[in-house]
Amino acid sequence: MQLQGKNVLQIVSDDFEDLELWYPVHRLREEGANVILAGEKADHAYIGKYGVPAKSDIAFDDVDISSYDAILVPGGWSPDLLRRFDSVKGFVRFMHDEKRPIGQICHAGWVLISAKILDGVNVTSTPGIKDDMENAGAIWHDEPVVVDGHIVSSRRPPDLPDYMREFIKVMAKH
Numbered sequence: 001m002q003l004q005g006k007n008v009l010q011i012v013s014d015d016f017e018d019l020e021l022w023y024p025v026h027r028l029r030e031e032g033a034n035v036i037l038a039g040e041k042a043d044h045a046y047i048g049k050y051g052v053p054a055k056s057d058i059a060f061d062d063v064d065i066s067s068y069d070a071i072l073v074p075g076g077w078s079p080d081l082l083r084r085f086d087s088v089k090g091f092v093r094f095m096h097d098e099k100r101p102i103g104q105i106c107h108a109g110w111v112l113i114s115a116k117i118l119d120g121v122n123v124t125s126t127p128g129i130k131d132d133m134e135n136a137g138a139i140w141h142d143e144p145v146v147v148d149g150h151i152v153s154s155r156r157p158p159d160l161p162d163y164m165r166e167f168i169k170v171m172a173k174h
Contacts, residue, residue, distance in 0.1 A: 001030075001031055001032030002031055002032070002168065002172045003028060003031040003032045003033040003168065003171055003172065004031075004032035004033075005032070005034075006032070006033045006034070006069040006070070006171060007033070007034050007036065007067060007068045007069050007070075008028055008033050008034070008035045008036070008068065008069065008070045008071070008072060008171075009036055009038055009063065009065070009068040009070070009071045009072070009091065010024070010025055010035055010036065010037050010038070010071075010072045010074070011037075011038050011039070011060075011071065011072070011073055011074070011082055011088055011091070011111075012037050012038065012039045012046045012054050012056055012074065012078065013039060013040065013046055013078040013081040013082050014046050014047055014048075014078060014081065015047075015048070015049055015076050015077035015078050015081070016046065016048045016049065016054065016074040016075070016076040016077075016078040017048065017049055017074060017075040017076030017078075017105075017106055017107075017157065018048035018049060018050045018051075018052040018076075019157040019160060020074045020075040020076060020105045020106055020108075020157060020160070021048065021054055021074035021076075022052065022054070023157075023160045023164065024072050024074075024103065024105075024160070024163075024164055024167070025037075025072075027164040027168065028072075028164075028168070028171075031168055033069075033171070035072075036057045036058055036068075037054055037055065037056045037057050037058075038056060038057065038058045038059070038060055038063050039056030039059065039060070040056075040059065040060055040085065041056065041059055042056055042057065042058050042059040042062065043055065043056060043057075044056050046078075048076065049076050049077065060085055060087040060088060060091075061087065063087070063091065065090070065091045065094045065095070066094070068095075068100070069100060069101070069171065069174060070095070070100055070101035070102070070103065070167075070171050070174070071091055071092065071095045071100070071101070071102055071103070072103040072104075072167075073092070073102070073103065073104045073105075073108035073111045073112070074105065074106075074108060075104075075105045075106025075107045075108045075126065075156075076106065076107060077107065079107045079108045079109070079110040079111045080107070080110055082110075082111050083110050083111045083113070083114035083115075088111060088115075089111070089114055089115040089116075090115075092111060092112060092115035092117060093115050093116075093117060095150075096115070096117040096150075096151075099149065099150045099174075100150060100174060101150050101151075101152065101167065101170045101171050101174055102150060102151050102152070103152045103153075103154075103163070103167045104123075104125070104151070104152070104153050104154075105125075105153065105154040105155070105156070105159070105160075105163055106125060106126045106154070106155065106156050106157075107125070107126055107128070107129055108125070108153075109123065109125040109126075109129050109132065109133050109138075109153065110129060110132065112136075112151075113132055113133065113136040113138075116136075117151075118133065118136045118137055118138040119136065119137030119138070120137060120138075120139070121137075121138050121139065121148050121151055122138070122139045122141060122146050122148040123138045123139070123140060123141070123146050123148065123151065123153040124140065124141050124142065124143050124144075124145065124146045124153045124154060124155050125140070125153060125155060126155055126156055127142065127155070142155075143155075144158075144159035144162040144163070145159060145162040145163045145165075145166045147166050147170060150170060150174070152166050152167045152170055
């Protein structure tokens with residue numbers, strides 16, 4: 001359990017991609033990490049694209065981001081909702097400034113775009129937002145997973161094993 005004692009913030013809202021939220025949560029917990037789900041409201045059941053609920057542990061307004069070692073942004077349609085919260089963009093900017101691991105998959109790149117942290121960063125995402133990523137200054141690659149320092153990005157659910165393998169490696173170094 002190479003992530004024992006590490007705290008990870010998984011942000012959540014409705015219409016997340018079920019596998020892109022739950023697979024990372026389970027893998028990180030298997031490695032000993034404490035994964036906390038944060039949503040607009042605490043103790044609220046957010047529903048994924050395919051109907052799987054995710055109950056938030058904490059509200060965005062109650063998060064002390066400095067107490068987390070990493071952050072995960074799920075894909076699906078939820079990133080379009082999540083990037084509207086100043087607190088969420090602030091979480092991502094804090095992690096970026098501190099060079100703490102940031103994981104993003106599929107459409108999650110929208111949150112990093114809105115946080116304005118992608119200029120010159122090598123990334124991947126769902127091909128559907130490739131132009132958005134490049135317009136934000138990112139260098140886009142069509143690969144299962146791309147690691148650029150503390151930022152780990154992935155394209156879609158079939159890439160989850162590669163994504164989590166690399167995210168766990170990056171977290172273990174921090």
